[in-house]
Amino acid sequence: MNPFDELTHVDATAPIPSVDTIQMRGRAIVRARRARRGAVVGALAVALTVGGLGLPHLAGNDPAVQASGGFLGIAPASASDGGACNMGHGGWVERDDWGEHADVVDVASLVVADGVGPVRTAGVHWDRGVCAVVTPAAVLYDTDPVRGLTVWRDVANPYGDRLDLAPQQVRGRTAMTTDLDDGEHVLSWRDADGIRWLAEASGMSLATTVSVLDDLTFAGGVVVPSSVPAGFSAAPAVAPTTTHTTRGWHVTYGSAAWDSRRIDLITSRVTQPPEVYAARDAQGVRFTTVDGVTAVWTTDADGWGSLDWVRDGVRYTLKASGGLDRLRGLAAHVEHVAVDDPRLDGVPDPRGVVEKGR
Amino acid sequence: MRRPPDPGSQPLLVFEDWYRAEFPRVRQAMTLVTGDPGLAEEAAAEAFAVAFAHWSRVRRMASPGGWVHTTALNQVRRSWRRAVLERRHRGSSPAEHVPPPELPDTAVWRAVATLSPRARTAVALRYVADLTEAQVADAMNVTRGTVATTLSRARRELADALRTETTGSPS
Numbered sequence: 001m002n003p004f005d006e007l008t009h010v011d012a013t014a015p016i017p018s019v020d021t022i023q024m025r026g027r028a029i030v031r032a033r034r035a036r037r038g039a040v041v042g043a044l045a046v047a048l049t050v051g052g053l054g055l056p057h058l059a060g061n062d063p064a065v066q067a068s069g070g071f072l073g074i075a076p077a078s079a080s081d082g083g084a085c086n087m088g089h090g091g092w093v094e095r096d097d098w099g100e101h102a103d104v105v106d107v108a109s110l111v112v113a114d115g116v117g118p119v120r121t122a123g124v125h126w127d128r129g130v131c132a133v134v135t136p137a138a139v140l141y142d143t144d145p146v147r148g149l150t151v152w153r154d155v156a157n158p159y160g161d162r163l164d165l166a167p168q169q170v171r172g173r174t175a176m177t178t179d180l181d182d183g184e185h186v187l188s189w190r191d192a193d194g195i196r197w198l199a200e201a202s203g204m205s206l207a208t209t210v211s212v213l214d215d216l217t218f219a220g221g222v223v224v225p226s227s228v229p230a231g232f233s234a235a236p237a238v239a240p241t242t243t244h245t246t247r248g249w250h251v252t253y254g255s256a257a258w259d260s261r262r263i264d265l266i267t268s269r270v271t272q273p274p275e276v277y278a279a280r281d282a283q284g285v286r287f288t289t290v291d292g293v294t295a296v297w298t299t300d301a302d303g304w305g306s307l308d309w310v311r312d313g314v315r316y317t318l319k320a321s322g323g324l325d326r327l328r329g330l331a332a333h334v335e336h337v338a339v340d341d342p343r344l345d346g347v348p349d350p351r352g353v354v355e356k357g358r
Numbered sequence: 359m360r361r362p363p364d365p366g367s368q369p370l371l372v373f374e375d376w377y378r379a380e381f382p383r384v385r386q387a388m389t390l391v392t393g394d395p396g397l398a399e400e401a402a403a404e405a406f407a408v409a410f411a412h413w414s415r416v417r418r419m420a421s422p423g424g425w426v427h428t429t430a431l432n433q434v435r436r437s438w439r440r441a442v443l444e445r446r447h448r449g450s451s452p453a454e455h456v457p458p459p460e461l462p463d464t465a466v467w468r469a470v471a472t473l474s475p476r477a478r479t480a481v482a483l484r485y486v487a488d489l490t491e492a493q494v495a496d497a498m499n500v501t502r503g504t505v506a507t508t509l510s511r512a513r514r515e516l517a518d519a520l521r522t523e524t525t526g527s528p529s
Contacts, residue, residue: 004485004513006466007390016381017403019374025403026410072499073435091396127394 071178071186074134074198075156085131092349093124093247098339105339107249107267107314113333117261121252123349128245133271137197138216138223139235141279143287147203148279149212149232153221155198158188170199170210177206184280185209203282235275246271250350264319265334273315274308288324290316290331297324307331371417377406380423383487384430390470390482392434405430427487428497431479469519470512477512480505 075085098104104124134152141148159165165176168187175189185201187209201209217227228234248268254261274296278285286297288307295309306319307327316334318327337343381402388398405426409416416422470481476498483494484505491509495502 004466004470004481004516006464007470007481007485008488010383010386010486012379012382014382016378016385017399019377022377022403022406023373023410025407026413029407029411091394 071180072158074152074158075131076134077154077156077196079131079156085129085134091126093126095349098124101247103247103269104249107269108337108339108341109249109265109267109314109316109334110251110337110341110343111253111263111265111318111330111333112335113330116263116330116333117253119251119253119343119347120255121250121350122344122347123250124247125250126245126247132242132244135238135240136276137218137221138228139238139276139279140212140223140228140232141235141275141282142203142232145203146278146282146285146287147201148275148282149199149201149204149209150276150279151213151216151223152198153218154195155188157196158186158198168206168210170213171197175199183283187213200280202280233275235273235279238272238276241271252350260321262320263330264317266317266319268315270310270313270315273310277308286324288328290328295328295331297327299323371422373410373413373417376417376422377410380426381406383423384427387427387482387486388430388434390467390486391431391475391479393471397434401430401433404433421489421493423487424489424493424497427483427489428493431483431497465520466516469516472519473512473515477508477515480508481512484509 073085079085093101093104098108101124110119134155136150137153138151139148140150159176159178165178168175168177170187170189171191173189173191175187177185177187179185180200183202185199185204185206187199187201188196190196199209199213201212204212212229212232215227215229217224222237223234225234246268248266251265253263253265273294275294278287278296284298288295288297290307290309291311293309293311295307297305297307299305304319304321305324305327306317307324308315308317309331310316316331318330318334320327320330384405385395385398385402388401389395392398392401408429409422409426416425419425470478473481479498480494483489483497484491489497491502491505495505498505500508
């Protein structure tokens with residue numbers, strides 16, 4: 001008997017999301033794709049937080065359905081391959097344990113403003129990756145139009161062994177390149193010392209990407225600021241980390257539906273500033289400020305938005321409708337609180353609380 | 359064992375029926391891949407949403423089930439590629455939360471959970487999702503030979519693990 005046969009049994013009676021929810025999400029994808037097609041190239045005001053996914057290709061399927069690329073991801077050179085770190089575990093922290101984690105105590109926050117209803121749900125989610133986050137050697141970004149380039153040094157091979165990769169000369173070496181399904185360019189090469197590098201560019205052509213890479217100088221594993229080409233800014237360097245576990249504080253306000261009352265706040269100790277993801281996923285990103293610090297604003301085709309910023313080592317994300325001005329107004333009312341703040345008494349965590357997709 | 363429908367001899371699928379039949383299996387496969395029922399459910403939900411968005415094409419595919427598993431796996435990769443917290447901060451439309459399924463706590467499941475991520479993925483796609491080795495190779499962006507080797511090694515490791523669990527000592 002094949003020992004794996006037992007795995008084929010699936011409990012078909014377990015609850016699943018309603019088909020209405022799935023169909024709503026599907027319609028949102030269609031709307032986002034239409035908005036994307038209608039967008040002027042370079043005018044990246046339309047965020048596509050749920051769009052931009054290519055359809056994977058399986059042999060025998062509609063040839064119009066394109067492959068999604070085989071970029072495995074970013075992993076340290078010590079890993080077997082780039083995909084070795086694409087796994088992890090996660091769950092919700094029991095409320096009685098919130099106070100035991102300094103990273104939770106540091107980031108517990110609420111939106112304290114008139115018109116914002118009582119907290120609807122509050123929870124702390126933990127995630128443990130197989131690998132610690134690999135710190136980039138360079139994060140360059142341009143705010144108008146939004147584009148970015150992220151470079152990692154000493155990484156594992158990021159490609160699977162069955163890919164259509166193209167050779168490309170960069171920094172005097174031959175890199176192998178591929179394009180991701182959301183239009184980003186990936187290049188990976190080995191330098192003269194045999195160390196593998198990886199670069200991911202968003203919002204710019206491959207030719208520009210190569211030109212920028214050729215200009216960069218690195219020292220001590222990080223980019224030399226004076227070598228950053230004009231037009232680009234370098235994001236603050238991210239301190240290397242060995243932690244595999246991260247915890248995020250999640251509170252929601254308003255109703256289960258995504259109506260005008262709904263507000264979500266997520267906070268965590270910063271592992272990477274928002275400039276990093278803006279550099280890697282420029283589509284739909286717009287730079288702004290919150291109380292004088294750089295913030296990143298994204299919207300989707302339905303007018304929902306997300307505002308991200310970092311202050312005092314805490315990463316904040318606010319999600320709500322109503323546009324950037326409303327989000328910035330709410331951001332000014334985000335306050336640090338104790339994990340046992342009385343406004344959290346009796347508030348359920350997100351487990352088992354029915355949410356409505358949009 | 360389920361087999362992909364022959365598109366030439368089958369009536370066109372109705373999304374609702376297909377979704378209800380396939381979702382639990384996709385979620386279970388992704389749970390085995392990730393070890394995270396929440397992420398698995400989100401990846402499965404997004405994959406079916408993408409399927410609905412492209413239903414006129416997906417329903418005519420030779421293997422819509424294989425396609426949706428591959429799409430869900432891409433969602434998982436994308437999530438982890440973006441770093442763990444990033445997907446929490448920047449998650450797209452929140453899914454309707456339902457209680458995660460209770461995974462079987464059996465010797466086989468425990469043993470599979472100890473396999474390497476690549477082996478676990480191959481096992482999940484081959485045995486939980488019931489994809490062919492060629493489809494698993496497509497989904498994982500590796501050669502069919504790599505899949506065969508990975509599964510063969512996984513079967514060996516699993517047999518050793520089960521023997522250890524049964525007898526208390528490795529072979």
